[in-house]
Amino acid sequence: MEKDKNRYADAPRRADWTIDQNWPSYSAAEHDRWNRLYARQARLLPGRACDEFLAAMDALALSPGGVPDFEELGARLYALTGWRVVAVAGLVPDDVFFEHLANRRFPAGAFIRPEEELDYLEEPDVFHDVFGHVPLLANPVYARFMQAYGEGGRRALARGQLANLARLYWYTVEFGLVAAPSGLRIFGAGILSSPAETVFSIEDMSPNRIAFDLERVMRTNYVIDDFQQCYFVIDGFERLLEACYRDFGPIYERLRSAADLAPHEITPGDTLITRGDFHYFRGKADAA
Template identity: 70%
Template sequence: MAEALADKNRYAHAPRNADWTIDQDWASYTPEEHDRWNRLFARQARVLPGRACDAFLAAKQKLELSRAGIPDFAELSERLARLTGWRVVPVAGLIPDDAFFDHLANRRFPAGAFIRPERELDYLSEPDVFHDVFGHVPLLADPVYAEFLEAYGKGGQRALRRGQLHNLARLYWYTVEFGLLATPAGLRIFGAGILSSPGESVFSLEDSSPNRIAFDLERIMRTKYIISDYQQTYFVVESFEQLLAECYQDFGALYDDLRAQPDIEAHALCAGDRVLTQGDQHYFRARGMAAE
């Protein structure tokens, strides 16, 4: 098992600091690893124009993310810090929740430093450097979004103390990872899980299967999600300003209310939903996933 993990993640056994960060050791990446980044980058560069939100596309240029190999986190952090004060810190993979929230609360984004193996080029179950840096980091150059994610980190520390992290995790999932943004030109993607996936970049906007529902904080915190496939429901925010305004608060009373509320299945529609698109769920039925 340890050998298999090391084969997949070159940093699996790297020495960790107290905050779970590691040495990226950028010079040790192989030409094959840089080429893998380049091909993933090129693929998304073809898919995302007209689908990704303007803030993401603009920030990608400002941060000088390109196809020229895996970014050096130290150099990328210098460019990002000049814009919003955020930095990118390398980690081996998923880290404990308390460490994750502490990094976010202090404007440090913990990014997996390994790149997916060739055999998992199209789908990876855990975040790697392409998902974390290409998908997440560009929007940290947007001042409003950057403030939202810092606030999320601080909120995560409180959710841990209350034992209600599962509710807050759903907010992260349906916004930071799989959020859509309403624009005058139509829906656009801002969630990193979509931005780093060629299939879901198209599916989330153009397929008739999923529901697309206007952002509702309590609704999101009650809604289950799918980890291993496309989402049955996407939530749509009007702007990053809306996201910050609705989430920059003490969730104490909301958490109290949520304790008495049942969870909502990922495919379900509820009374009170502002439904932008009611999905026909055909993709999910074909995979045995959608309840009638």
């Protein structure tokens, strides 16, 4: 077992919380861990991940060639959409996170998960952040959405309504699905970096799958430590950008008096794509 699963925890931080990745310091074991995580997901994603993600992987030349060097990866990304990848030791304060996104910088955790946490890790690591999040930043429309999210985050903080905006991030950037001509496909990084949820999110009958509605999403609580009880399905990145590229002020005013919704809840206004039977969640509750 590694003594310190995050060896960057005490790395010197700049004012914007970034650190030096120090790519030469990765061990052979760490590079091998990236390669195995990459290979496992690469086998699962064809036919499940959205075409835009798979195309972006090729455009960025991500590969099972060890932990990527952020400088090299960021240069390729910048040439496509003007985004860069900056190294951080772990989670950063909300205001710092939004400032990075608003300026087309994606803060990626530099450490890689230890062997004993290969299948599940609470804190985002380099595999989740780089494999899961970075590829779609090579898509111009998605890249604009992420920049707009960062700009909106600063306003949400000022209004004291960050919880509503965080739900939008959770149900799109982390756990979003998209309707494609060939069926439901994954674009959320939390799914794309998880072998179990890659299959569960689009093939299991347990969860609800609901057509994306901005205010509905911003009212809905979520599950942090298990599979999602509902997934929201967008029609495409252009539609997502169109729905979110606006002044959220009137929405926030309405949300102040609207009750939060439970993750499993279905409302009369929902457009259900699949109604979940919740057998997975009931089974876990019965076993507890």
